[in-house]
Amino acid sequence: MTTSEAVPDPKVEVINHFFSAYAANDVKGMSAVLAPDIEWNIPGHHPLSGTKHGLAEVVSFFDQLGKAGFRAEPVFLGSNDTYVVDIHRGWTTQGVGHVDTMWALVWHFDAAGQVDHVVNLSGDQHRMDNYIWANFPLASLPARLAR
Secondary structure (H helix, E strand, O other), X not given: OXXXXXXXXXHHHHHHHHHHHHHXXXXXXXXXXXXXXXXXXXXXXXXXXXXXXXXXXXXXXXXXXXXOOOEEEEEEEEEOOOEEEEEEEEEOOXXXXXXXEEXXXXXXXXXXXXXXXXXXXXXOHHHHHHHHHHHOXXXXXXXXXXX
């Protein structure tokens, strides 16, 4: 390695691992980089939006995205001591309608080096809201009410 070559940030490598696992539909691989008490914020006004709390909710969210054939291709990753910001192209391959837009995610790392909070920002939230409503209808009452 020459002195002009930068040493890769281990946090960026963690996010690259997440995207590789996501591309392979490897939920266990994705979960390996996430803290057990992860909070993942999904923007929008649709049935899948809101903050997901804990691995079970985050995994369930990604299971639903998998049913829609969501794909992601990283474009840019930058980091500092605590955060990684990624810009990626995200698109659907199945379902009614189509989403193909840029996304920005802000990944926060805890002291143990795991991702404990993610904020997801959409380049076209209106299109995403419409796509989710068209492909993920709510269950009928009373099945959708929390007990």
